[in-house]
Amino acid sequence: MGISRRDFLKAGLSASAVSALAPSTTQAEPQTKYIPVNVRYKSLSNPISDLKESYDILVIGSGYGGAVMSARLAEGRSLAILERGAERAPGSFVETFKGFLKDLRSKLKPLGLFELHPNHEMDVVTGNGLGGTSLINAGATVEPDEDVFRDGHWPSELVDDVRSGEFQKYYARVKRTLQAQSYDPARMRSAKVDVHKLATEKLHQKFEYAPIAVNLYGQKQVLGVEQPKCIQCGNCCAGCNTGAKNTLNMNYLPLAKYHGAEVYTCMEVDHIEKLSDGRYRVHCDYHYDGKKKTRKVIEANTVIVAAGTMGSTRLMMKSRRYGLSLSNQLGQRFSGNGDVLGLSFNTDYKTNAIGFDSASEVRVDMRPGAVIYGVADYRPGRKISERFIIEEGTFPGALTIPLRMAMATAKLKISRWRALRVLRDVTLSKDIEKGALNHSMVYLGMGHDRADGQLILDRKDRVRVHWPHVMSDPVFPMIDREMKRQSQVLGGNFVMNPRTLIVSGKNLVTVHPLGGCVMGDTAEYGVVNHLGQVFTENGELHQGLYIMDGSVVPTALGVNPLLTIASLAERAAERIRHLC
Numbered sequence: 001m002g003i004s005r006r007d008f009l010k011a012g013l014s015a016s017a018v019s020a021l022a023p024s025t026t027q028a029e030p031q032t033k034y035i036p037v038n039v040r041y042k043s044l045s046n047p048i049s050d051l052k053e054s055y056d057i058l059v060i061g062s063g064y065g066g067a068v069m070s071a072r073l074a075e076g077r078s079l080a081i082l083e084r085g086a087e088r089a090p091g092s093f094v095e096t097f098k099g100f101l102k103d104l105r106s107k108l109k110p111l112g113l114f115e116l117h118p119n120h121e122m123d124v125v126t127g128n129g130l131g132g133t134s135l136i137n138a139g140a141t142v143e144p145d146e147d148v149f150r151d152g153h154w155p156s157e158l159v160d161d162v163r164s165g166e167f168q169k170y171y172a173r174v175k176r177t178l179q180a181q182s183y184d185p186a187r188m189r190s191a192k193v194d195v196h197k198l199a200t201e202k203l204h205q206k207f208e209y210a211p212i213a214v215n216l217y218g219q220k221q222v223l224g225v226e227q228p229k230c231i232q233c234g235n236c237c238a239g240c241n242t243g244a245k246n247t248l249n250m251n252y253l254p255l256a257k258y259h260g261a262e263v264y265t266c267m268e269v270d271h272i273e274k275l276s277d278g279r280y281r282v283h284c285d286y287h288y289d290g291k292k293k294t295r296k297v298i299e300a301n302t303v304i305v306a307a308g309t310m311g312s313t314r315l316m317m318k319s320r321r322y323g324l325s326l327s328n329q330l331g332q333r334f335s336g337n338g339d340v341l342g343l344s345f346n347t348d349y350k351t352n353a354i355g356f357d358s359a360s361e362v363r364v365d366m367r368p369g370a371v372i373y374g375v376a377d378y379r380p381g382r383k384i385s386e387r388f389i390i391e392e393g394t395f396p397g398a399l400t401i402p403l404r405m406a407m408a409t410a411k412l413k414i415s416r417w418r419a420l421r422v423l424r425d426v427t428l429s430k431d432i433e434k435g436a437l438n439h440s441m442v443y444l445g446m447g448h449d450r451a452d453g454q455l456i457l458d459r460k461d462r463v464r465v466h467w468p469h470v471m472s473d474p475v476f477p478m479i480d481r482e483m484k485r486q487s488q489v490l491g492g493n494f495v496m497n498p499r500t501l502i503v504s505g506k507n508l509v510t511v512h513p514l515g516g517c518v519m520g521d522t523a524e525y526g527v528v529n530h531l532g533q534v535f536t537e538n539g540e541l542h543q544g545l546y547i548m549d550g551s552v553v554p555t556a557l558g559v560n561p562l563l564t565i566a567s568l569a570e571r572a573a574e575r576i577r578h579l580c
């Protein structure tokens with residue numbers, strides 16, 4: 001009987017054994033062709049020739065904050081959304097590593113979908129496009145614990161709403177609009193979530209299926225948006241090519257459009273100026289052919305800044321430079337939401353956790369599933385600082401090559417030329433089912449960091465995380481330890497923070513940046529009040545200027561944040577409607 005690749009990798013590599021693993025020694029498996037679904041996607045963007053000089057409301061950014069505010073405020077008003085990224089239709093997302101590298105946002109590529117903010121202590125990943133980071137997220141909609149809002153940093157009006165149960169009605173509204181559904185083992189199969197459940201139960205912890213914004217079983221087709229059912233390809237975080245993921249351009253943004261909103265993409269706002277009559281002038285760069293830009297200036301009675309934690313903080317810092325009066329809390333209370341990434345390499349269980357692309361011929365039973373299905377819940381019965389969750393994920397198909405390479409060279413401590421041979425054998429083989437990576441788990445943990453990081457602008461006007469003492473926060477080793485236990489139960493090799501394998505350094509990574517323009521009772525504690533209305537430096541409120549996105553969240557949430565961000569926006573929109 002031949003040695004399997006994963007047993008072999010487990011035992012350690014040798015050159016002769018690598019050649020013994022040539023694809024010819026493996027048995028051919030029956031193949032089933034994956035047929036991509038053709039969706040008729042209706043574009044939401046207006047041509048730039050429609051852009052007017054003045055609006056009632058301008059919304060900057062089209063992530064959860066911006067999309068919700070636009071959908072709820074557009075009716076009966078002139079409202080334009082200014083989004084710096086491009087509109088992406090299903091079928092246009094990258095599926096290869098080369099494609100991924102080409103789609104990284106940079107100065108030369110302002111429309112790149114993936115934005116990586118490298119920092120000294122904690123890197124940040126965000127999305128750039130119509131629909132914001134929903135285009136590349138996993139869509140898990142998880143409610144935070146109620147007492148997270150009682151830690152003293154949240155404004156008292158909001159705390160009262162949470163305490164009375166009033167705030168929770170917005171969770172239900174958001175989940176309904178995003179059509180969130182949970183994995184049901186009676187209706188579909190996914191090996192990675194079964195393995196995650198098994199390990200969690202072996203460790204006697206609570207396990208549950210998270211609602212995710214994905215069309216898992218067939219859903220209502222609303223506002224003429226056609227969405228097929230999810231095919232479980234596992235590529236949600238590289239962008240959904242079938243259209244099954246309930247990204248914001250499938251729900252809230254079409255709703256905004258239905259109510260008359262205009263949508264302008266490739267419009268990067270540089271700064272906001274307050275005029276003497278109390279209106280606002282917004283200065284933007286229009287990236288008209290992906291590289292070249294031209295300046296546009298638009299005025300509005302009301303401006304809602306929803307450019308995300310990194311984008312809104314940067315925009316407000318630049319606006320302050322142009323004279324906008326703001327609280328000196330700007331840039332404070334940055335949190336990475338206690339994010340910890342981990343990997344359990346080459347476990348004893350087949351996980352099928354590798355995403356596949358639309359050209360692949362794959363076995364039906366190897367479909368990994370949407371990125372997140374399950375949650376190991378370490379919250380019940382613990383004090384807040386000791387609560388966390390661990391979710392299982394999938395490796396986007398586009399990232400498996402560097403991941404394999406990194407695993408082979410770093411974890412198993414072999415030379416790069418030998419790793420190249422492993423890479424050749426493993427990646428060129430059509431049968432990756434027995435591979436070590438197909439027996440691995442990827443984990444994302446979230447807990448309660450101290451939210452005492454700082455966002456600053458560097459000399460090139462890039463927003464940077466400054467958080468020198470972050471590594472001393474006990475939340476990170478606590479989650480790491482538990483991920484390691486999860487990994488050991490499965491017989492895998494635990495890899496802490498796989499990012500360090502691919503790029504050197506010990507940086508943490510967050511995909512859930514929060515804070516920078518936080519809510520507070522007064523300007524002494526926050527940049528905005530409980531509705532997102534912006535404080536001046538001396539504590540008054542700017543009429544008609546709001547911030548509403550992840551940047552207003554003043555603490556870690558300990559769970560995936562999109563549901564909280566969207567619910568804060570639903571609440572604010574309901575209460576400021578009569579003011580705009």
Ligand SMILES: Cc1cc2nc3c(=O)[nH]c(=O)nc-3n(C[C@H](O)[C@H](O)[C@H](O)COP(=O)(O)OP(=O)(O)OC[C@H]3O[C@@H](n4cnc5c(N)ncnc54)[C@H](O)[C@@H]3O)c2cc1C
Pocket residue numbers: 060061062063064065066082083084085125126127128129130131132133134136137138139140141142237267268269270306307308309311312315372511512513548549550551559560561562563565
């Ligand atoms: C890989 C990955 C997986 C994730 N999975 C989940 C998950 O499962 N569940 C969950 O809850 N969260 C998840 N998240 C995080 C979640 O998507 C974000 O917390 C959420 O999108 C933040 O919403 P937002 O409105 O604050 O900002 P964003 O969604 O980031 O939107 C901000 C928008 O503003 C635009 N913008 C920025 N600057 C400007 C400017 N100057 N002018 C014009 N426009 C501008 C940006 O292009 C972007 O479109 C994930 C994130 C990543 C990266």
Ligand code: SF4
Pocket residue numbers: 214215229230231232233234235236237239240241242243244245369370371
């Ligand atoms: S797994 Fe994710 S990317 Fe694949 S079809 Fe389903 S939602 Fe889309």
